[in-house]
Ligand SMILES: Cc1ncc(C[n+]2csc(CCOP(=O)(O)OP(=O)(O)O)c2C)c(N)n1
């Protein structure tokens with residue numbers, strides 16, 4: 001499955017959840033399949049989506065879905081330990097794992113040899129789920145029924161969809177998202 005298909009299938013099953021999405025093509029693809037004030041496109045540093053998602057989950061009651069990348073999670077692996085120990089029941093961390101830095105030219109990461117789901121389980125995550133690359137349909141309902149924090153490992157094909165950059169300034173994205181979170 002391609003990343004854009006995984007994003008489309010998962011977001012089509014969401015309702016009121018807040019979404020934090022990783023920098024680069026994941027955010028561009030998510031914006032292209034579905035834009036919403038509930039989406040925070042994280043146009044900053046790799047590795048920060050999971051930490052921002054954790055802070056958001058701890059600071060309010062709505063469920064938070066984070067779309068992270070394998071390279072980004074590996075860059076901030078300590079975030080898994082913090083998430084597990086803070087244990088927010090309303091946080092779902094989805095790792096879209098294409099075994100590469102897809103947004104910058106498909107340079108390989110180590111997620112082909114280091115199993116990120118096993119890492120999450122080693123850290124202590126009780127609720128983990130794997131969707132393999134050969135899957136055509138992602139049924140996300142079991143994930144939404146699980147108590148968080150949930151670690152979702154989605155193996156995807158390398159490659160980016162041909163979608164344009166997001167036509168919004170980062171400040172606009174942030175302010176729109178804050179208004180949504182504050183219910184204004
Ligand atoms: C700290 C940091 N280093 C490098 C970059 C440049 N960069 C942006 S996206 C990206 C690749 C991200 O890979 P991954 O998290 O696996 O996501 P994918 O694009 O594969 O979905 C890189 C290297 C960055 N934004 N931040």
Ligand SMILES: [Mg+2]
Nearest residue numbers: 069070100102
């Ligand atoms: Mg990747």
